[in-house]
Amino acid sequence: xxxxxxxxxxxxxxxxxxxxxxxxxxxxxxxxxxxxxxxxxxxxxxxxxxxxxxxxxxxxxxxxxxxxxxxxxxxxxxxxxxxxxxxxxxxxxxxxxxxxxxxxxxxxxxxxxxxxxxxxxxxxxxxxxxxxxxxxxxxxxxxxxxxxxxxxxxxxxxxxxxxxxxxxxxxxxxxxxxxxxxxxxxxxxxxxxxxxxxxxxx
Amino acid sequence: xxxxxxxxxxxxxxxxxxxxxxxxxxxxxxxxxxxxxxxxxxxxxxxxxxxxxxxxxxxxxxxxxxxxxxxxxxxxxxxxxxxxx
Numbered sequence: 001x002x003x004x005x006x007x008x009x010x011x012x013x014x015x016x017x018x019x020x021x022x023x024x025x026x027x028x029x030x031x032x033x034x035x036x037x038x039x040x041x042x043x044x045x046x047x048x049x050x051x052x053x054x055x056x057x058x059x060x061x062x063x064x065x066x067x068x069x070x071x072x073x074x075x076x077x078x079x080x081x082x083x084x085x086x087x088x089x090x091x092x093x094x095x096x097x098x099x100x101x102x103x104x105x106x107x108x109x110x111x112x113x114x115x116x117x118x119x120x121x122x123x124x125x126x127x128x129x130x131x132x133x134x135x136x137x138x139x140x141x142x143x144x145x146x147x148x149x150x151x152x153x154x155x156x157x158x159x160x161x162x163x164x165x166x167x168x169x170x171x172x173x174x175x176x177x178x179x180x181x182x183x184x185x186x187x188x189x190x191x192x193x194x195x196x197x198x199x200x201x202x
Numbered sequence: 203x204x205x206x207x208x209x210x211x212x213x214x215x216x217x218x219x220x221x222x223x224x225x226x227x228x229x230x231x232x233x234x235x236x237x238x239x240x241x242x243x244x245x246x247x248x249x250x251x252x253x254x255x256x257x258x259x260x261x262x263x264x265x266x267x268x269x270x271x272x273x274x275x276x277x278x279x280x281x282x283x284x285x286x287x
Contacts, residue, residue: 038221049240052221107255110247111218 004156005187009167009199010067012040012060012178019067021202033176037063044070053111054124055092056176057085061121061169062128064180068165069129080161081122081135082152087172088139089118121169134160143168143179145196152183153191168200206278217252218245230275238273246271258286 010019015036017025025043030036037059041051044066054062061083069075092115099108114120119137126135134155138147152164167180179200189195211225214234218241232238235246246267253259253270259281261267270280 049220049222052219053244107251109251110244114244 002157002185004153004183004185004191006181006189006191006195006199007184007187008068008071008182010064010180011200011202012064012067012176017067018202019070024067033060033171033174040067048128050124050127055089055095055112055115055120057089057091057118057169057171058115058121058124060171060176060178061180062124064167064169064178065125065129065165068180068182075129075131076162077131078133078161079129079131079163079165080133080152080155081125081131082138082148082155082164082166083118083122083136084138084140084143084148084168085118085170086139086141087170089116089120091171091173092116118169125165143197143200145200146193149191149193149196156183156185203278203282206282207274210274210278210281213252213256214239214249217248228274231273233273234271234277241271249277253281256287257281257284259284 008020010017015027015030016023017040025040027036027039030039033056037056040063044063046066051059051062092112096108096112096116099112100106119135122135122137125131126133136151140147148166152166155161155164164183165180166183168177170177181196181199183191189199207230208225211228214220215223215225220239223239228239235241247264249271250261250264250267253261269276271277
């Protein structure tokens with residue numbers, strides 16, 4: 001059976017950003033996810049006005065992807081996206097609910113409503129990086145390295161994707177946990193459930 | 203009218219999260235869509251909500267928005283003629 005590898009990985013937690021085990025960004029001042037995301041966006045020197053329109057969950061997934069691929073010149077169009085989380089889009093679902101609670105003041109925002117699905121993250125990542133690939137978003141209580149590794153491996157083995165960006169992008173009640181890995185045919189860390197789990201827990 | 207135009211620019215920047223845009227950068231006759239501010243279809247829906255919420259103008263047909271949202275001047279003119287609040 002052909003082997004695949006985890007060539008790069010990154011995490012966003014507690015205002016800190018790690019890439020391949022190295023801390024590359026630390027924001028000591030921001031008290032909100034919005035401010036943390038804005039600071040990281042600036043530090044990455046991104047010029048993508050649509051970023052500011054995204055909800056916080058999308059911003060986190062989008063920024064993590066930019067961190068993950070920042071050293072790459074280009075990403076293959078058929079790089080698949082396999083993401084997961086626990087809270088789905090609950091953070092934005094709640095904001096939408098507030099806007100429709102009061103029948104006398106009923107002004108739901110279309111810009112909020114479009115983010116009431118977690119898989120919009122993958123749409124934003126695909127638009128920015130011109131991906132035309134397989135994508136799937138799964139909901140589970142915890143990061144499930146076995147499932148994510150198996151699913152990604154099938155995509156790679158069957159030739160449905162040349163690479164896979166996979167991981168966990170979760171946000172709920174101002175707490176976030178983001179971990180992404182880039183899977184390909186080259187790398188030093190073999191793609192296994194154990195390795196993926198170890199990197200997630202770093 | 204000039205006051206309404208400035209108000210609209212501020213509301214558009216805030217409502218549409220145009221973080222990198224200043225009020226002074228939006229010309230009164232600049233196109234809001236396409237090559238101008240580069241707004242998209244979701245932004246158009248947000249502007250329809252803004253008209254209703256802030257000025258009491260309810261568009262019967264969302265397609266009307268295409269003409270009304272041509273520029274700040276056109277939008278301000280329409281609001282001043284049709285506003286109910």
